[in-house]
Amino acid sequence: MAPHDKLTTAFPRTLPAERSAPLLEVENLDVFYGANRVVTDVGFALGRGKSLALIGESGSGKSTIARTVLRLLPGSARASGRVSFDGQEILDLPERRFRPLRGRAIGFVPQDPGNALNPVRTIGAQALEAAALADAREPRTARGLILETFAQVGLDNPQRVFDSYPHQLSGGMLQRVLIGLAVLPRPLLLVADEPTSALDVTIQKRILDLLSRLQHDLDISLLLITHDLAIAAERADSIVVLKDGAVQEAGSTAAVFASPTSLYAKKLHADVPALNPHRYAALRDPGVRRLAEIGQAPKITVSNVTKTFEVDGKELTAVNDVSFSVASGTTHALVGESGSGKTTTIRLLLGLEQPERGTITVAGETITGRTRRSMQAAWRHLQLVYQNPFTSLDPSWTVERLVREPLDRFGIGTKVERADWVRAALVDVGLGAHLVGRRPQALSGGQRQRVAIARALVLRPDVIVLDEPTSALDVSVQADIVAVLLELQAKLGLTYVFVSHDLALVRQLAHTVSVMRHGRIVEHGTVAEIFENPREPYTVALLQSIPSGAAAQIRTRQPRPAVPVAALGQEQIA
Amino acid sequence: MNSAYLTYAGKRLAQAAVVILLAYVFTFVVVSILPGDPITSVLRNPQNGFSEEEIAQIVAAQGLDRPVLEQLWSSLANFLTGDLGLSMRSHRPVTTMIAEVLPSTLILATSALVLALLLAVVVAYGTQVLPKRYGQGLLRAFPALFLSVPNFVIGLVLIHLFGFQLGLFRVINPDSAWATFFAAVTLAIPISAQIAEVLIASLDHEAGQDYIAVARGRGLRPLRLFTRHLLKPSSLPVVTVIALTVGELLGGSLITETVFGRTGIGSLVQRSVSTQDLPVLQAVVSLAAVVFVLANLVADLVYPLLDPRVKLLGARLPHARASNPAGATAP
Numbered sequence: 073m074a075p076h077d078k079l080t081t082a083f084p085r086t087l088p089a090e091r092s093a094p095l096l097e098v099e100n101l102d103v104f105y106g107a108n109r110v111v112t113d114v115g116f117a118l119g120r121g122k123s124l125a126l127i128g129e130s131g132s133g134k135s136t137i138a139r140t141v142l143r144l145l146p147g148s149a150r151a152s153g154r155v156s157f158d159g160q161e162i163l164d165l166p167e168r169r170f171r172p173l174r175g176r177a178i179g180f181v182p183q184d185p186g187n188a189l190n191p192v193r194t195i196g197a198q199a200l201e202a203a204a205l206a207d208a209r210e211p212r213t214a215r216g217l218i219l220e221t222f223a224q225v226g227l228d229n230p231q232r233v234f235d236s237y238p239h240q241l242s243g244g245m246l247q248r249v250l251i252g253l254a255v256l257p258r259p260l261l262l263v264a265d266e267p268t269s270a271l272d273v274t275i276q277k278r279i280l281d282l283l284s285r286l287q288h289d290l291d292i293s294l295l296l297i298t299h300d301l302a303i304a305a306e307r308a309d310s311i312v313v314l315k316d317g318a319v320q321e322a323g324s325t326a327a328v329f330a331s332p333t334s335l336y337a338k339k340l341h342a343d344v345p346a347l348n349p350h351r352y353a354a355l356r357d358p359g360v361r362r363l364a365e366i367g368q369a370p371k372i373t374v375s376n377v378t379k380t381f382e383v384d385g386k387e388l389t390a391v392n393d394v395s396f397s398v399a400s401g402t403t404h405a406l407v408g409e410s411g412s413g414k415t416t417t418i419r420l421l422l423g424l425e426q427p428e429r430g431t432i433t434v435a436g437e438t439i440t441g442r443t444r445r446s447m448q449a450a451w452r453h454l455q456l457v458y459q460n461p462f463t464s465l466d467p468s469w470t471v472e473r474l475v476r477e478p479l480d481r482f483g484i485g486t487k488v489e490r491a492d493w494v495r496a497a498l499v500d501v502g503l504g505a506h507l508v509g510r511r512p513q514a515l516s517g518g519q520r521q522r523v524a525i526a527r528a529l530v531l532r533p534d535v536i537v538l539d540e541p542t543s544a545l546d547v548s549v550q551a552d553i554v555a556v557l558l559e560l561q562a563k564l565g566l567t568y569v570f571v572s573h574d575l576a577l578v579r580q581l582a583h584t585v586s587v588m589r590h591g592r593i594v595e596h597g598t599v600a601e602i603f604e605n606p607r608e609p610y611t612v613a614l615l616q617s618i619p620s621g622a623a624a625q626i627r628t629r630q631p632r633p634a635v636p637v638a639a640l641g642q643e644q645i646a
Numbered sequence: 647m648n649s650a651y652l653t654y655a656g657k658r659l660a661q662a663a664v665v666i667l668l669a670y671v672f673t674f675v676v677v678s679i680l681p682g683d684p685i686t687s688v689l690r691n692p693q694n695g696f697s698e699e700e701i702a703q704i705v706a707a708q709g710l711d712r713p714v715l716e717q718l719w720s721s722l723a724n725f726l727t728g729d730l731g732l733s734m735r736s737h738r739p740v741t742t743m744i745a746e747v748l749p750s751t752l753i754l755a756t757s758a759l760v761l762a763l764l765l766a767v768v769v770a771y772g773t774q775v776l777p778k779r780y781g782q783g784l785l786r787a788f789p790a791l792f793l794s795v796p797n798f799v800i801g802l803v804l805i806h807l808f809g810f811q812l813g814l815f816r817v818i819n820p821d822s823a824w825a826t827f828f829a830a831v832t833l834a835i836p837i838s839a840q841i842a843e844v845l846i847a848s849l850d851h852e853a854g855q856d857y858i859a860v861a862r863g864r865g866l867r868p869l870r871l872f873t874r875h876l877l878k879p880s881s882l883p884v885v886t887v888i889a890l891t892v893g894e895l896l897g898g899s900l901i902t903e904t905v906f907g908r909t910g911i912g913s914l915v916q917r918s919v920s921t922q923d924l925p926v927l928q929a930v931v932s933l934a935a936v937v938f939v940l941a942n943l944v945a946d947l948v949y950p951l952l953d954p955r956v957k958l959l960g961a962r963l964p965h966a967r968a969s970n971p972a973g974a975t976a977p
Contacts, residue, residue, distance in 0.1 A: 201866060201874075
């Protein structure tokens with residue numbers, strides 16, 4: 073690889089490589105935010121050129137540990153213990169002495185590429201700062217180096233990227249820019265904090281491939297922060313599983329992944345949809361039987377629907393001649409990446425937009441061509457559960473009022489009846505009666521989403537549209553919500569339209585699938601057909617992007633030299 | 647400078663011109679419908695001692711005997727040619743009277759604005775880099791403290807301290823450099839407090855953004871981080887605030903000029919109000935409208951230059967989205 077060779081010769085590593093000693097060692101690390109202890113007695117070691125994944129759910133302290141290593145903790149945080157990097161204690165190092173390490177020796181790839189570059193400065197201006205770390209201060213050398221790096225990370229038109237502002241590039245391109253800027257000064261360690269969680273699956277895979285390749289080519293150690301066990305298993309040599317700020321289990325990826333010993337790691341393993349495609353087979357069965365029934369009219373029929381928007385004076389066909397039907401009591405999944413038209417499709421289905429062409433019927437009633445007023449009647453049978461339970465519930469309302477609102481709105485039942493129905497809906501979604509007086513603030517993410525489901529359920533609709541209902545939630549919470557949804561379907565015979573970009577999740581709970589791309593349905597079929605026998609290359613690409621921990625399984629077969637992870641006496645803290 | 651920006655600037659300029667004209671008409675109408683007609687209240691006031699002959703002369707010269715609409719029309723036509731009429735008191739052209747005092751006020755207001763900006767940026771910088779425990783609390787109290795102290799109190803304290811106690815300037819020589827400086831400080835403090843308040847809030851917000859952490863992770867020094875990364879995005883809301891405070895600058899200069907005994911637009915207004923010199927008042931109010939509209943025009947024109955994300959009305963984005971090897975575009 074020519075650009076890489078040039079990079080190496082132009083900026084040779086100056087630091088002595090004591091290859092045997094770990095590059096990064098963390099021992100007895102405690103981090104406090106005020107009086108709150110968020111990290112407890114954490115220890116691990118990362119060898120040179122190796123990769124280590126810190127894995128855990130929100131609140132597990134994984135990002136805090138990453139920020140401690142980078143010394144980017146907010147002022148209110150206090151860290152104690154030992155963090156040694158390349159033989160140097162960095163926790164007590166004065167800021168003045170640590171700053172030269174930043175960027176130069178320790179690179180950082182952040183979580184959300186859309187927010188990681190200064191929006192009012194060009195990418196070139198920010199890239200020059202990174203080039204200055206590589207001692208390329210002369211503008212022409214620096215520019216050349218940046219353009220080479222951009223090409224190296226797979227950006228098509230480096231010059232144009234250099235001149236662009238961040239908002240002019242897509243998320244995938246921005247993450248490539250950020251990775252390029254992080255590796256440009258040839259650091260010894262790259263800290264990547266959920267580098268792909270804000271990206272589409274196919275892009276996620278490409279970015280992870282890029283990170284792995286650079287790590288290997290440039291001999292960089294990688295500290296990968298992730299919530300996804302499957303990603304960790306594919307990309308890291310060793311894994312540290314965290315919960316509530318403490319290490320639950322640590323070891324080589326092969327060991328942790330193949331035979332987890334701690335309860336938490338086992339549960340985590342069981343909750344990752346990609347690793348357990350048939351977990352809910354029993355709950356899905358009623359739907360499978362319904363699907364097989366012949367001669368039954370479908371609950372939802374969407375035929376030849378087209379919707380066009382005008383964007384910047386150009387016509388954009390968001391939904392192009394889309395047709396599908398959903399049998400009563402089954403789940404139909406709309407799968408696609410951002411911009412594929414799945415959100416517009418459900419907006420049309422809900423009657424929030426009117427299509428230019430085509431018709432949609434739900435439970436025998438035509439949705440298309442209705443006035444706002446006559447939509448009211450249809451909405452009783454057609455409810456939506458929104459993506460993000462952290463923003464979809466009015467924070468000043470109590471749970472009781474939130475769930476009762478649809479009844480009030482439609483004027484259904486007496487006061488006593490309404491109270492009964494609200495309680496029944498809460499029981500259905502598994503929320504205790506003691507929560508009725510709470511406000512969303514006092515609920516967890518999973519509880520909030522249950523409230524949102526109860527709210528949809530209280531009208532006893534036939535159809536519930538689920539717009540990425542678990543994408544804002546942790547995997548273990550996601551598993552709970554999926555179980556609730558499937559139980560409700562089995563019990564009440566609900567029909568779901570499930571929108572998701574997560575194919576593994578779709579496989580767990582859907583009966584039929586439409587794969588969307590650029591506003592069209594490229595492939596349609598039952599879950600078995602799509603997942604076991606995909607016909608379209610795009611579907612195949614999507615399926616291959618699902619992280620499955622495949623690499624970890626290969627690793628188990630060819631044992632590697634001892635991975636320098638010291639568990640450091642971390643037993644289970646239950 | 648691309649054509650989209652020029653189209654946008656042209657539209658904004660035209661809008662500004664319309665607003666200025668409307669403001670002029672509005673002032674004229676308000677002055678006309680105010681209780682008390684100028685002839686009886688000013689000219690026939692025995693204190694002023696005009697003879698009937700003189701009154702007739704003034705009425706004819708000012709055109710006060712013509713219908714209101716006609717007066718408005720000719721006054722508007724004169725306004726457009728830069729003729730603001732004659733003062734009722736001194737019979738001198740209002741344009742000349744304003745031209746005499748305008749430079750002094752402009753010097754005061756401009757130096758006050760510059761001082762206010764400097765002070766606000768320094769205070770805001772301090773809140774970002776000083777250790778939490780020591781300096782920050784004091785600096786964060788600055789805006790609230792100085793917003794609540796009236797302008798004239800600051801002026802009196804400064805005159806007392808630096809004029810009488812330290813003898814830096816002679817209070818009876820209001821045009822000396824020191825006197826101008828302290829007058830400007832008096833005017834600047836409340837305005838800088840407003841700017842600092844918005845700037846600090848904006849800095850706090852931006853400092854919490856990921857891109858600042860990433861830039862820090864790139865090893866930037868605090869001062870560089872502040873000037874290169876934080877200041878520009880944080881100053882976007884400040885641009886709006888500055889445009890709004892220009893009005894305050896005018897009002898404040900009235901008080902400050904009185905306290906420091908300076909001549910300027912403020913003292914002119916004060917005199918004209920007490921003598922009900924309507925042409926002068928009309929001119930000064932229109933001038934204030936012009937200044938205010940211009941300040942907002944400048945803010946509107948600067949904003950798209952500072953923030954590339956601003957979409958100009960009706961204009962296509964200057965760059966097309968670059969080709970996209972990584973797949974999807976943001977929604």
